[in-house]
Amino acid sequence: MxxxxxxxxxxxxxxxxPAHPPRRRTRVLALPEARWALASLVLFLLALPPHLLGAPAWLWGPLFAAAYVTGGWEPGWEGLKALKDRTLDVDLLMVVAALGAAAIGQVLDGALLIVIFATSGALEAVATARTADSVRGLLDLAxxxxxxxxxxxxxxxxxxxxxxxxxxxxxxxxxxxxxxxxxxxxxxxxxxxxxxxxxxxxxxxxxxxxxxxxxxxxxxxxxxxxxxxxxSVIARIVRMVEEASATKAPTQLFIERIEQRYSLGMVLATLAVFAVPLVLGDALRPALLRAMTFMIVASPCAVVLSTMPPLLSAIANAGRHGVLAKSAVVMERLGRIDTVALDKTGTLTEGTPYVTDLRPLPEAGCDEMGLLRLAAAAEHPSEHPLAHAVVATARARELPLPAAADFTSTPGRGVASTVEGHKVEVGSPALLLADVADAGAGAGRRVRDGVRELEDAGRTVVVVLRDGVPVGLLGIADRLRADATATIAALTRLTGRTPVLLTGDNERAAERVAAEVGITDVRARLLPEDKVAAVREWEARGHRVLVVGDGVNDAPALAAAHCGIAMGKAGSDLALETADAVVVRDELAAIPAAVRLSRTARRLVVQNLVIAGTFITALVAWDLIGTLPLPLGVAGHEGSTVLVGLNGLRLLREGAWPRAELSPTRG
Missing domain, CATH: 2.70.150.10 (Calcium-transporting ATPase, cytoplasmic transduction domain A)
Incomplete structure (x- = not known):
């Protein structure tokens, strides 16, 4: 109390x-991946204008070459190391494709591919470092x-x-x-x-x-x-976050999931296109030209751009509306969720208690405003959250508060002050009413009935005594977010399943909030490991779980889930860094909108893959069956790349944000 x-x-x-652990952030530019990616991007942007304006090659050529080196050496080196282990990855393939494009004069296209891959690797490195920093910072809590x-x-x-x-x-x-x-x-x-x-x-x-x-x-x-x-529980939280982050299913985009087969197949096919004509008697130059044309038209540039522009556009659009997705992978995964689990305090609720009920006793000669004024005056010197709620309610109603003297506080019992010559006590009904003389009848019985009623409704109850006589009760609860009910309804429509409430709070408080927003599955008094166990139980059944939370205790579940979203305003450092996305403005209804946007982006990705696949198949068939002129092959390849890029950029439009999900009338 x-x-x-x-x-x-x-x-x-x-x-x-420290009450709040210091934020240990790795500076972005302290990471070598970020420095090389930034250098590559800057060089690319410097070379782009003179290239497009038709300036001499000596002006832009060295800049593009430097962009190739700064952005491509690291993925190329990693690809060579993977090749040493008999693994062919798409990073090496992209570097080879970029160099091949440069070899036939398509320097700009190759440089753009290098910049995209360097930036993607840098973002992944930054996210990994930030999560590690936050996990280490959690240890400062102990x-x-x-x-x-x-x-x-x-x-x-x-x-x-x-x-x-x-x-x-x-x-x-x-x-x-x-x-x-x-x-x-x-x-x-x-x-x-x-x-x-x-x-x-x-x-x-x-x-x-x-x-x-x-x-x-x-x-x-x-x-x-x-x-x-x-x-200890805090040490186990650290371990759970680290283990969940390390064992989480690989977060890969579509092209990355097929990169090994595609890369190997393309290399073998290119060698075959080069070698077979030589065996059949063709000259070296025509065979080499055909193989180079094949490598260009079959390279996955359009496939890569099929995936990235829709997802990056969705990220940008969501960011404008207060939802920060940390990567394209996150945006892709968000649209695949089919089960949602939400924390209570700070997520469905604002995390700040407020006065919900004023129950004065008529025989005490005190009305609602008088009861509130008396309680707020006695509580005013206290810094307890319940005291803040009472005083804030009194101030909101512009009640003048008399001065309090002789303030004392007893842990677990409450406070006592002298207000206008009367001893006023505010605190625990169980302890304060034990001293009331007529506790078995009259006012005492009515007060106990009121306490029972309010507690059954999920309220925290305080009793107010004046000179040892009860004058009334205050019911206090956490404030539900205004858009909580609409959000639950929207998520239910999107997933076909009503979200689940996971909380460490008590059962009555959890069930009250759940009843107000329409949740039927409530799991209360959960420690962090219990939340993780629930998530893993659902995922073992084949569900893709979205966890929404804000606290340190939510971080392990956020890390273990298929996708995790943190509430940004009051979210702990660990939750913000562990989560895959952050709701910056604390607008809960933005979550179903982001899910809907992700699903739209994934549909565009499928459309783009069909377009890119059609172009690649047609151009490859032409090159193999007939004689595809190199300029026409490049034009077709670049045309498909531009087409899928423009299609993906549609999600940048303001109208692409699914506002219907925010409407209370739609849930």
Whole structure:
């Protein structure tokens, strides 16, 4: 219940660790892949204008050559190393195709291909580095030291990693808990949102469990260590994110999934086109020209551009509407999901408590505004989230708050202040009503009935006493996002399945939110590993799961899912870096719109592949059966490339964003 966090002593940095871990970001240009890709892009852009304007080759030729070297040496080197291991990948094929294009005068096309592949590799490297940074930053949530108590009560500051099962530690007000364990004595409230996602601090007394890295409130606790620090929940979150990221199914675009067969087949076919005519008596030059023409018309440039422009256009369009997909792979995967699992706090809800119910007792001579004014005045000095909710509601209604004196706070019980000459207490009904004289009848019975009713509705309840007499109840709950119901309906239409609610919060709060938005499958009180287990269970049945969350506790599930989306406004660093996409504006209804856009992009990819395949088949057949002039082969190859590129760019239009998904009338 409300507590005076502003009155707690300032803890030492060594004991607590930072409230929010510092963001450890690898600078983009610190990665060699990014530097080479940027250099290649800049050189390409410098060479492009003089080339298009017909300037002499000496002006733009060296720039294009430098673009080839800076962007192509790394994928070429990796391709050669793969070739050494008897593996032929599309990166090497693209470099060879680019060099082949340059050899017959198509320098611009080859350079463009090099730039596309270099940029793609750099983006993948940046995403990998950022995720690794965030996983390492998560370790800062756990304190580096803890206060261990000896058998005689002596205190010793030790490295938290040296704690052993059975040790007793002292957790002072404001400190982070040093290890997973159970409270031996003391009472306090602990903010464990990083582990369970609960929006409010949880009261802890003797016998209750606590987690390493969670933040203690105003009371002091003695905790017996129950798990080795290396096996704490926060350490397991780190391991789960790393393992899920490493074992997640390969995220490859269509062309990458067939690259080995296509690459090998094209190389063998090119050699055959060159060798067979020689064996049959053709001269070297015509055979070489035919083979070069074959390599150009059969190269997968149009196939690559069949895939990338629609997906990149979809990424750009989604970005304009507040959804940042981290790669083309993510945009492709997003449209394939058939099951959605959402977190509650900070995802379906805003993560901020607010007053939902005012229940004054008529015989106490206090109406709704009077009850709110009294409670807000007593709570005003407190920094507890419930206190903030009460005071914010009073201010929103422009109620003047009288001054409060003699403010005190008792962990787990509530606060007490002197307001206008009366002792006003606000806090836990279970503890405050135990001291009420007529608890068995009259006002006491009505208050208890009201508490039961509000709690059954999923509210957190506080009782207000004036001079020891109940004057009313306040119901407090997390605010549901305005577009939550519409989003659930839209996702249900898209996938054919109602989304599932996965939360670490209690059952009543979860079921209340689920009932309001139309969710029937609710799984509450889940630790991070439980969320991962649920995702893996669905995927073992063949489902492609989209997980939407915002907290550290959601990160393992975001990493394990087919696709993960984080809410950007209040999302933790780990969730934002682990997720495949981020909803920057916190507009929940943008998620089904992005799914619909992804499906449109995938349809365009299929269209483009049909167009590209048709052109390649026709040109290859012409080259093999007849004599395809090299200029005509290049024109046909480049024409198909331009055609599929323009078709993919259609998704850049403003009208391509599926606004119907945002309409409340459509769900």
């Amino acid at each position: 409300p507590s005076a966090l502003d009155q707690r002593p300032a803890p030492t940095a060594a004991a607590t660790g 304190p580096t030291t803890a206060t261990r108590l000896g058998p005689d009560g002596t205190e010793e500051t030790v490295d938290a990693a040296r704690l052993a099962i059975g040790d007793t530690i002292l957790v002072r007000p404001g400190e982070r808990v040093g290890a997973d364990g159970h409270v031996l004595d003391g009472a306090s409230e602990i903010d464990q949102a990083t582990i369970t996602g609960e929006p409010l601090p949880v009261a802890k007394r003797a016998g209750d469990g606590v987690f390493a890295g969670t933040v203690n409130g105003t009371g002091a606790l003695r905790v017996r260590v129950a798990r080795d620090p290396a096996d």
